[in-house]
Amino acid sequence: MTDVKAIAKLMWELEDQLAVCMRCGMCQAVCPIFMETGKEADVARGKLVLLDGLLHEMFKDPKGVAERLNRCLLCGSCAANCPSGVKVLDVFLKARVILTGFMGLSPAKRLILRGMLSRPDLFDRITQWAGRFQKVFTRPANEVIGTSCARFAAPLLGGRHFRPLAPAAFHQKTPSKDTPAGASGQRAAFFVGCLIDKIFPNIAEAAMTVLEHCGVGTYLPAGQGCCGIPALSSGDRKTFLRLVHHNLALFEEGKTDVILTACATCTSTIKKVWPAMVADQPEELRRRVEKIAEKTTDISAFVTRLIDPTKLTAPAGKPPVVVTYHDPCHLKKSLGVFAEPRRLLAETPGCRLVEMAEADACCGMGGSFNLQYYEISSRIGRLKRDQIVATGASAVATGCPACMLQISDMLSRRGDSLRVCHPIEIVAEAMGSS
Ligand code: SF4
Numbered sequence: 493m494t495d496v497k498a499i500a501k502l503m504w505e506l507e508d509q510l511a512v513c514m515r516c517g518m519c520q521a522v523c524p525i526f527m528e529t530g531k532e533a534d535v536a537r538g539k540l541v542l543l544d545g546l547l548h549e550m551f552k553d554p555k556g557v558a559e560r561l562n563r564c565l566l567c568g569s570c571a572a573n574c575p576s577g578v579k580v581l582d583v584f585l586k587a588r589v590i591l592t593g594f595m596g597l598s599p600a601k602r603l604i605l606r607g608m609l610s611r612p613d614l615f616d617r618i619t620q621w622a623g624r625f626q627k628v629f630t631r632p633a634n635e636v637i638g639t640s641c642a643r644f645a646a647p648l649l650g651g652r653h654f655r656p657l658a659p660a661a662f663h664q665k666t667p668s669k670d671t672p673a674g675a676s677g678q679r680a681a682f683f684v685g686c687l688i689d690k691i692f693p694n695i696a697e698a699a700m701t702v703l704e705h706c707g708v709g710t711y712l713p714a715g716q717g718c719c720g721i722p723a724l725s726s727g728d729r730k731t732f733l734r735l736v737h738h739n740l741a742l743f744e745e746g747k748t749d750v751i752l753t754a755c756a757t758c759t760s761t762i763k764k765v766w767p768a769m770v771a772d773q774p775e776e777l778r779r780r781v782e783k784i785a786e787k788t789t790d791i792s793a794f795v796t797r798l799i800d801p802t803k804l805t806a807p808a809g810k811p812p813v814v815v816t817y818h819d820p821c822h823l824k825k826s827l828g829v830f831a832e833p834r835r836l837l838a839e840t841p842g843c844r845l846v847e848m849a850e851a852d853a854c855c856g857m858g859g860s861f862n863l864q865y866y867e868i869s870s871r872i873g874r875l876k877r878d879q880i881v882a883t884g885a886s887a888v889a890t891g892c893p894a895c896m897l898q899i900s901d902m903l904s905r906r907g908d909s910l911r912v913c914h915p916i917e918i919v920a921e922a923m924g925s926s
């Protein structure tokens with residue numbers, strides 16, 4: 493069981509934050525789950541009321557509390573629209589930590605989070621091994637999107653169309669990098685993130701191309717770990733803190749001006765969640781985390797200031813891409829980044845940006861939410877798919893690899909054939925990379 497003192501501290505922090513909610517219910521209008529289920533228990537207000545009596549409820553029905561807490565995408569739509577400024581995501585994450593401290597981790601989660609995720613080397617080796625054998629169990633589903641589906645009945649995969657593990661992870665092709673500042677006079681560290689490393693290495697390769705084109709020196713430390721959000725979402729603060737320490741040690745080196753990521757969830761985790769979740773830790777750790785959080789920026793937001801569109805050319809021999817952009821919740825709602833990726837796409841030769849309706853509506857992915865509540869996740873995802881297809885675009889770009897997974901699944905399952913990519917890939921192609 494997690495340290496009782498730490499749990500008690502979290503309880504006090506939680507009480508202070510819960511007191512801010514005035515029960516106005518304005519979060520109902522923006523919660524994607526509430527819009528589908530209509531249940532007060534699913535919306536932020538309903539969960540906050542439950543947490544008000546957490547101690548009592550936890551002893552009475554811990555599984556029931558966990559079920560209610562887990563029915564949440566952690567999208568932050570409620571927090572972004574809350575007139576009282578309730579830090580809803582902090583509250584939900586802390587409550588999950590308290591509950592896991594009380595109930596313990598399930599054996600499966602213990603194995604995945606503590607046995608694998610918290611040990612980046614081992615995690616890399618296991619996924620490398622899984623990548624070699626995945627074709628035995630899966631078959632291609634949609635060539636344009638690049639999805640696969642299960643070859644045999646597989647309860648965990650269900651009918652999902654997923655993006656398979658890449659033949660070689662990014663860290664295998666480019667284990668590390670350390671180049672001097674170029675014309676921009678700046679050096680950037682690059683935090684790869686698990687999904688980009690193992691499923692979408694093209695995004696990291698495109699990021700390297702764009703940084704080089706912009707004259708930015710790159711620092712890519714070897715042995716990077718996960719940002720920790722999958723562990724924290726499961727209430728496993730021990731693994732989360734271990735990964736924070738691991739990555740801090742890597743990214744404090746390298747004398748860089750900025751730390752970039754191409755994953756909206758990693759960016760918002762490092763910038764917002766790391767500081768919030770070390771508030772009770774020693775001052776030295778808090779200071780180190782604050783420093784890293786301040787330096788961390790989304791790659792589109794950073795490069796948009798440096799790119800000169802007149803130096804880009806449309807890829808030769810390819811028809812223009814008509815692209816629509818989906819706002820990842822963790823980029824727009826958490827960090828206010830939405831204009832920059834659009835500007836990048838609109839200014840890239842050979843690319844025409846068309847807006848979809850409700851571009852900032854959540855795609856319904858929510859990490860482990862998709863695994864646990866696939867039916868609700870798909871209902872939300874299908875709304876996003878329909879808005880994408882209605883634009884007539886030939887590609888959809890988004891700044892989060894997790895959203896890319898969900899959008900790929902939704903499009904592929906219906907047989908739609910649109911390219912699903914990251915804005916940085918389209919920009920890199922106009923720099924001669926394809
Ligand atoms: S979380 Fe915010 S929006 Fe929701 S009920 Fe409380 S104060 Fe209102």
Ligand code: SF4
Nearest residue numbers: 523564565567568570
């Ligand atoms: S984080 Fe998203 S899914 Fe969870 S309660 Fe808030 S709006 Fe609803």
